[in-house]
Amino acid sequence: MQTISKTIETEGLKPPVASVGVIGWVRGNLFSGPLSSFLTVVTLLLMVKAIPPLVKWAFIDSVWYTPSEVCKTCVGACWSIVTQNLRFILFGFYPYESHWRPLLSLILFVILILYSSHRSHWKKSLFYLWILTLLVIGLLMKGGLFGLTGVETTKWSGLPITLLLSVFTMAIAYPLGVIIALCRRSKLPIIKGLSIVYIEVIRGVPLISLLFMSAVMFPLFMPEGMTVDKLIRASVALIMFTSAYIAEVVRGGLQGMSKGQYEAAESIGLNYFQTMRLVILPQALKMVIPPTVGILVAAFKDTSLLVIIAIYDLLKTTQTVLSDPPWMGYSAEVYIFISIFYFAGCFSLSSFSRKLEKELQR
Amino acid sequence: MSRIPFWNDARVRGVFYQVAALGLVVVIGYYLVTTTMANLDTRHISSGFSFLQRNAAFEIGESLIPYTAASNYGHALLVGFLNTLKVGFIGIILTVILGTLIGMARLSKNWLISKIAAGYIEIFQGLPILLQLFFWYALFYESLPATRNALSPFTGVYLCKRGLILAVPEPHPAYTTMAITFVMGCVGVYLLRRWAKKRQERTGQYFPLFRVSMGVLLGIPLLVWLAAGTPLKMDVPKLVGFNFRGGMTFSPEFVSLLLGLILYTSAFVAEVVRAGIQSVHKGQWEAAMSVGLRPSYVLNLVVLPQALRVIVPPLTSQMLNLTKNSSLAVGIGYPDFVSVASTTINQTGQSIEPILMIMVVYLFFSLTTSAFMNWYNKKIAIVER
Numbered sequence: 159m160q161t162i163s164k165t166i167e168t169e170g171l172k173p174p175v176a177s178v179g180v181i182g183w184v185r186g187n188l189f190s191g192p193l194s195s196f197l198t199v200v201t202l203l204l205m206v207k208a209i210p211p212l213v214k215w216a217f218i219d220s221v222w223y224t225p226s227e228v229c230k231t232c233v234g235a236c237w238s239i240v241t242q243n244l245r246f247i248l249f250g251f252y253p254y255e256s257h258w259r260p261l262l263s264l265i266l267f268v269i270l271i272l273y274s275s276h277r278s279h280w281k282k283s284l285f286y287l288w289i290l291t292l293l294v295i296g297l298l299m300k301g302g303l304f305g306l307t308g309v310e311t312t313k314w315s316g317l318p319i320t321l322l323l324s325v326f327t328m329a330i331a332y333p334l335g336v337i338i339a340l341c342r343r344s345k346l347p348i349i350k351g352l353s354i355v356y357i358e359v360i361r362g363v364p365l366i367s368l369l370f371m372s373a374v375m376f377p378l379f380m381p382e383g384m385t386v387d388k389l390i391r392a393s394v395a396l397i398m399f400t401s402a403y404i405a406e407v408v409r410g411g412l413q414g415m416s417k418g419q420y421e422a423a424e425s426i427g428l429n430y431f432q433t434m435r436l437v438i439l440p441q442a443l444k445m446v447i448p449p450t451v452g453i454l455v456a457a458f459k460d461t462s463l464l465v466i467i468a469i470y471d472l473l474k475t476t477q478t479v480l481s482d483p484p485w486m487g488y489s490a491e492v493y494i495f496i497s498i499f500y501f502a503g504c505f506s507l508s509s510f511s512r513k514l515e516k517e518l519q520r
Numbered sequence: 521m522s523r524i525p526f527w528n529d530a531r532v533r534g535v536f537y538q539v540a541a542l543g544l545v546v547v548i549g550y551y552l553v554t555t556t557m558a559n560l561d562t563r564h565i566s567s568g569f570s571f572l573q574r575n576a577a578f579e580i581g582e583s584l585i586p587y588t589a590a591s592n593y594g595h596a597l598l599v600g601f602l603n604t605l606k607v608g609f610i611g612i613i614l615t616v617i618l619g620t621l622i623g624m625a626r627l628s629k630n631w632l633i634s635k636i637a638a639g640y641i642e643i644f645q646g647l648p649i650l651l652q653l654f655f656w657y658a659l660f661y662e663s664l665p666a667t668r669n670a671l672s673p674f675t676g677v678y679l680c681k682r683g684l685i686l687a688v689p690e691p692h693p694a695y696t697t698m699a700i701t702f703v704m705g706c707v708g709v710y711l712l713r714r715w716a717k718k719r720q721e722r723t724g725q726y727f728p729l730f731r732v733s734m735g736v737l738l739g740i741p742l743l744v745w746l747a748a749g750t751p752l753k754m755d756v757p758k759l760v761g762f763n764f765r766g767g768m769t770f771s772p773e774f775v776s777l778l779l780g781l782i783l784y785t786s787a788f789v790a791e792v793v794r795a796g797i798q799s800v801h802k803g804q805w806e807a808a809m810s811v812g813l814r815p816s817y818v819l820n821l822v823v824l825p826q827a828l829r830v831i832v833p834p835l836t837s838q839m840l841n842l843t844k845n846s847s848l849a850v851g852i853g854y855p856d857f858v859s860v861a862s863t864t865i866n867q868t869g870q871s872i873e874p875i876l877m878i879m880v881v882y883l884f885f886s887l888t889t890s891a892f893m894n895w896y897n898k899k900i901a902i903v904e905r
Contacts, residue, residue, distance in 0.1 A: 194630045363878070370865070379559075465650065466851055489662055
């Protein structure tokens with residue numbers, strides 16, 4: 159046999175230097191045209207102008223662990239306001255010697271959230287684990303048993319308030335919102351009408367009017383001599399507000415379900431509640447995960463509005479520190495510090511939602 | 521076959537559920553009203569809206585209409601309402617501009633610009649608006665110099681603890697005429713648009729609407745300005761003693777509220793704009809170009825009409841959010857409607873009526889917005905055969 163053709167080895171041509179590697183990347187992504195080049199240059203110039211002074215302010219000229227007098231003479235950032243008042247910012251009026259209790263609660267809480275973020279852990283036992291952990295946290299915070307001294311809820315403040323209220327709000331507002339959405343989709347005119355009024359009114363007014371209502375109007379609703387804890391009143395307002403938004407999102411999911419799903423469920427003899435629980439809701443709720451998380455993120459941010467009705471959440475303890483004469487005038491530093499907490503919360507929730515969405519799409 | 525017992529009849533159940541729901545609402549409502557009445561009675565709090573006529577006896581920092589402490593509560597609340605409209609109106613315009621720019625930057629092929637826009641969106645969406653407002657307000661009164669050493673980034677613009685002071689053109693009769701011609705131009709452009717659309721549908725001829733309307737909207741006022749002898753005199757703020765005289769002063773509260781609202785909301789608007797532009801399939805661009813449309817036509821006739829259908833509904837809800845969030849002005853002391861209402865609550869002791877008024881005002885905003893949305897959705901809905 160004779161070979162018919164043979165392969166001639168040639169030296170492969172390399173792509174031009176200007177289109178690969180670092181140079182290629184820079185050309186393609188930073189200087190791809192006159193406008194792009196102009197914008198890149200202007201942005202770089204602005205960064206050169208802005209970043210060094212900021213770094214100088216935050217790290218080079220700054221003081222970290224000094225009393226407030228030193229800050230007066232310091233030209234950079236006075237991070238001492240954070241380090242010296244850290245425990246007050248985080249835990250507020252909670253008895254000083256018992257700060258380990260809210261700290262332990264926070265740690266338990268973060269562990270629980272990290273554990274729950276894996277989908278493989280989503281079983282019925284997780285639900286009981288949540289209830290158990292929340293009970294333990296409640297016990298730790300409130301005390302009064304097992305030799306822990308009791309701490310009034312009026313003394314709870316700072317980060318635990320922010321986190322507990324958000325979780326409490328989300329945990330109750332979500333199922334409530336689903337129920338309202340089901341009512342909104344109901345064929346019964348009165349039930350439908352009532353839920354439309356509820357959703358539209360709540361979504362139409364600012365949260366702050368509901369908070370005012372909880373603070374000044376709610377006491378008038380109660381019979382003489384009966385008072386409800388301020389925290390509970392505020393969380394009722396937050397729950398009412400969030401549930402209306404959840405209801406609207408879930409309604410979108412319910413509307414997106416094809417009619418065939420309802421008919422199929424009916425044809426195998428499921429009643430309304432079984433249809434919803436076993437067929438419709440699992441699919442509809444899955445469809446609306448991204449907007450739902452958006453609302454939960456908003457609910458987390460909205461807890462900061464409690465400042466206005468004088469509940470000592472993270473933002474209010476920070477302001478209390480700032481109203482202390484020696485520490486007046488270092489707002490930027492503390493606000494940046496607590497921003498980290500809020501940002502971490504929002505960012506992790508939204509990146510979790512993105513991850514979940516990707517996993518569910520598969 | 522036995523008859524279905526009545527408690528298993530869907531209709532009977534339906535009636536039962538509804539009666540139960542209605543009954544529950546009525547009972548709760550009745551209970552709330554009676555206990556509230558009793559409570560008001562024992563606490564000697566009057567009810568009704570007669571307080572609106574009473575003397576308010578508090579000062580309001582800034583007002584669009586004349587107001588003194590001798591005015592009544594109704595007047596004070598009107599001042600607050602106008603202040604809310606003011607911050608909402610200016611805020612919405614600036615937010616839409618900034619949000620569109622950032623949304624487009626996010627889609628830019630330039631890596632640096634796109635990443636900066638992404639960072640902006642992530643940071644400003646991820647922090648509570650109230651925290652941002654406090655931050656800007658604190659920055660204003662802690663970091664800015666006193667009036668004497670006011671910062672002046674551009675000529676005619678001064679920044680100091682007293683607020684933002686801008687040079688404004690001195691009043692001149694030509695400006696009124698310019699405003700009138702502008703409004704007339706708007707009406708004219710609207711009519712022209714209708715005519716051009718009809719003609720295009722009938723004959724297929726395209727009318728260069730954008731250029732002509734820009735000419736009508738800007739050109740005619742410009743001509744008036746030139747005809748009036750180009751009045752250029754500016755009312756430049758001057759430092760007299762401890763304060764600026766002349767120019768236009770925006771209070772620190774207003775500026776920080778506006779800044780916070782714009783930066784926060786434009787992050788959301790940017791996402792809306794990005795999603796809208798991305799929603800138009802690449803094939804639409806290519807198809808439009810392949811039938812020989814010019815780039816500007818591609819954008820105006822093919823891409824924008826489709827993108828706007830996706831953009832406008834969430835955009836209006838963001839505008840509404842901005843208006844609702846402006847109620848947080850109470851946190852930094854800008855006298856908006858909620859802030860004045862809350863002072864009224866503290867002074868009169870009557871809480872129910874002012875809170876109801878807040879709710880009615882904002883419900884009015886949101887219902888008019890959703891009415892507009894329904895109208896718009898109907899107008900732009902895809903007409904299917």
